[in-house]
Amino acid sequence: MKFISPKVDYAFKKIFGSNQSQQILISFLNAIIYDGENIIQSLTIQNPYNPGQVESLKDSYLDIRATLSDNSIVIIEMQVSRMQAFDKRVDYNLCKTYANQLEKGELYFLLNPVIAVTITDFKMLDELPEAINKFVFKEEKKNVAYIGKNLKLIFVELPKFQKKLEDLQSLIDKWIFFLKETAKLDIIPESLGEVPEIERALNIANRANYSREELEEFDKRAMMLQDERGKINYAKEEGRAEGRAEGKAEGRAEGRAEGKAEVVMLLVNQRFGEVDQDISNQISNLKSENLESLVKALFDFNSLADLLSWLENL
Structure with a gap:
């Protein structure tokens, strides 16, 4: 038995955002938001997964949006690679979702709370060792919670979760393990199968349940993510190698910049064509630190116009 990785957008959307995913998503959100308590009883998934629309999904992240029975809104994002100003984008999506509930002239009491659940395949909050961290507005000195409890940020950092299969106890443990390690499994482990929703999620993730076309799409997307990560690492190593070959401090800097510029151009040409x-020339003349920023920003560009705008505003 082989499983596809929930960290790839195609699989994540199908597992948590399809029409048959309601109970799966309820269990997952109860674990992540409410520490495993059975608070959420029902929800509605907005814009559920549709195989015919997978081409519109973004390669490095995606959002799932659901409305809970109390009308609270939850948005879920999976981010597999670091990118420039990611924290600002998380804030923006939370605030935009909250504000967009009202049309012009509508009253504020119609606003419902919004919870943003952000899952990262990298460490984002280095000073906090826990895999799950939750943020709300509080008074800066006295740490008293703000009277309005309408906005909440929850971060799940997968690399911080180090428990083995035999160590899993809580529903939280099992769901994080599912996200992080499913692609390495060859059977449905008993401890995970004890949770009906996780067993159902694993069955959805079973490669045997996908058509050849779906598997080709999944493998293409998984390879794209691996290539992007590999090219970033290659750019770093190439820059170091070029710099070492120059010998002098100035030569090292120039060598790194040239190596990075070449790899960045490969990334740009692959993403947008020649x-x-x-x-x-603009990219080749960028400073080393700007080249690194561009590599991170590329993950969030949707068109060549985004790249041109970035270069103009540099």
């Missing part, structure tokens, strides 16, 4: 010489 770009013209003017754009190539």
Whole structure:
């Protein structure tokens, strides 16, 4: 038995955001938001997964949106790679979801709470050792919670979770293990199968239940994510190698910049096709720190226009 990784957008959306995922998503959110308590009884998944629409999904992240029975809104995002200003994007999505509930002239009491659940495949909050961290508004000195409890941020950092299969106890443990390790499993472990919703999620993740076309799409997306990560690491190593070959401090800096610029151009050309010489020259002339910023920002660009805007505002 082989399983696809829930960290890839295609699988994540199908497991947690399809029409048959309601109970799966309820169990997952009760674990992550309410520490395993059975608080959420029902929800409605907005814009559920549709195989015919997978081309519109973004390669590095996606959102699932659900409305709970008390009309609270939950948005879920999986982010597999670091990117520039990611924290600001999380804040923006939370605030945008809250504000967009009202049309012009509507009254504020119609606003419902919004919870943003962000899952990262990298460490984001280095000063906090826990895998799950939750944030609300509080008074800065006295740590008293703000009277309005309408906005909440929850972060799940997968690399911080180090428990083995035999160590899993809580519903929280089992869901995080599912997200992080499913692709490495070859059977449904007994401890995970004890939770009906996780067993159902694993069955959805079973490669045997996908058509050849779906598997090809999944493998293509998984490979894209691996390639992006590999190219970032290659850029770093290439820059170091070029720098070492120069010998002197100035030579090392120039060598790293040239190596990074070449790899960044490979990334740009692969993402947007062959770009013209003017754009190539602009990128080649960027400083080393700007090249690193561009590599991170590329994950969030949807078109060549986004790249041009980034270069103009540099």
